[in-house]
Ligand SMILES: [Zn+2]
Ligand SMILES: [Zn+2]
Ligand SMILES: [Zn+2]
């Protein structure tokens with residue numbers, strides 16, 4: 001990371017730029033805090049041989065959401081060698097950041113002033129120790145011998161649900177909206193009064209003596225005491241023209257987890273086969289095919305147009321159908337949810353014939369089939385020996401996390417001032433286990449479970465949750481059940497968490513290094529798979545450890561352990577009896593931190609849509625369990 005001083009101020013892992021500290025996010029450094037600047041300020045000039053990340057399927061999905069101007073997925077700017085030569089050229093390459101918030105407090109005398117007020121100086125003269133970079137109070141009255149006292153970020157900010165972020169307006173705040181009667185640039189102090197009643201911090205004007213406690217404007221109900229949001233996007237250096245109309249301004253404390261939520265898309269690099277291979281060819285040669293008037297002109301075109309030589313494998317009728325498909329299915333996005341990146345992956349995993357291995361994708365199916373003890377549980381077990389997952393950042397939100405299904409529900413903040421031509425991306429090479437649950441089993445189970453009171457409670461909780469959070473954001477009719485993931489999803493998702501927890505106990509992996517992809521499909525096109533894979537980018541893989549877990553003797557033990565553990569939780573009976581009930585808007589049944597939750601980076605749905613009773617028999621209705629018995 002580089003600050004405006006063109007010096008490194010710290011280091012974060014490339015993957016963190018996707019998940020926890022990408023464009024627009026605040027990063028806490030040891031002595032101050034910085035904000036990652038927008039893409040307009042990223043510079044690849046000093047990176048000699050970077051290459052865009054190739055993943056056409058993901059790129060198409062990114063274009064559907066972030067705009068057709070996007071033509072590249074880029075790794076963050078990074079050059080090898082900073083550690084060997086900390087003052088050399090590599091140190092000048094990095095993700096640009098700026099100090100933010102722009103108000104500092106002296107740790108000795110509590111003076112509170114903006115960075116540009118000249119009250120403070122900046123030290124960053126030890127290239128080998130970027131973490132020593134610090135601001136200090138220049139003429140501190142409390143200065144003792146030795147170094148000038150450290151000045152740290154003043155820890156309050158303003159944010160709104162439209163994604164704006166601003167400095168806290170200390171001067172108007174302490175003067176209750178007006179100017180200081182004694183000075184144009186009054187000197188302020190910030191005193192932490194301590195205690196455990198939340199924020200108890202007093203701002204004092206040293207010129208006129210005015211005092212006011214931050215406590216007064218804390219919490220959701222205090223928006224009316226705060227000034228109207230100025231519509232500021234500090235990462236872009238812009239203010240919304242005409243200001244911000246949101247009345248959701250809130251005080252944020254530095255370090256709060258809701259200051260930034262990544263909005264990302266992720267795809268596995270799956271080889272295109274069969275029909276989709278033809279579709280890919282048609283897309284590639286669209287220039288030659290676009291003007292084709294009808295199927296009858298294809299035989300002639302095949303002979304005359306060299307570009308069409310690659311189409312030998314397909315009949316005229318097949319090619320014509322693919323042309324028509326491309327014509328009627330333009331790249332634009334219908335706005336209803338995220339682009340479907342999962343179906344092509346499911347199609348490959350669930351196909352009878354596995355694709356030929358590529359450097360990015362290699363699957364293996366035990367010729368002996370599913371172990372006999374597990375036939376009632378899994379219809380298929382696949383070892384994914386090589387996987388490559390690419391993740392792209394398309395934007396971010398503040399205060400509310402992006403809706404996992406609807407990209408437009410929570411305001412997405414842009415990554416750049418102009419329409420982006422690229423977005424940051426990261427790739428992970430890993431391995432995984434794919435498990436398919438028998439369709440007959442799921443269908444029969446769904447028929448039992450759909451009419452149950454438990455499932456009704458889940459559906460009602462979903463409607464309440466959406467009503468509470470989103471109903472006021474939608475123009476036109478509001479459908480509270482839109483994109484309801486369904487009973488099948490809850491069962492597969494719960495099973496995934498159980499297996500992840502069992503794997504991490506068995507192999508000593510940290511849960512957070514695993515990730516899940518649930519393939520549940522839709523009512524019209526039901527899928528029934530789970531992929532559990534290693535998920536830590538730029539860390540050493542698990543070197544076959546996870547794939548080994550799919551071998552018969554391990555898998556039987558693992559499944560058994562997962563299902564045994566699922567039958568009790570040390571929070572039972574409280575946990576086992578839990579049903580989402582009005583006015584509760586949480587979206588899980590029998591599930592808690594002790595038995596089912598996993599880390600944020602592991603779970604694709606924020607630990608929602610989980611319920612042990614839908615997988616194993618607990619409580620008074622064992623018929624709800626997908627797996628009533630143990631292997
Ligand atoms: Zn001071
Ligand atoms: Zn004053
Ligand atoms: Zn705003």
Ligand SMILES: [Zn+2]
Nearest residue numbers: 569575592595
């Ligand atoms: Zn529990």
Ligand SMILES: [Zn+2]
Nearest residue numbers: 603604605607
């Ligand atoms: Zn999950």
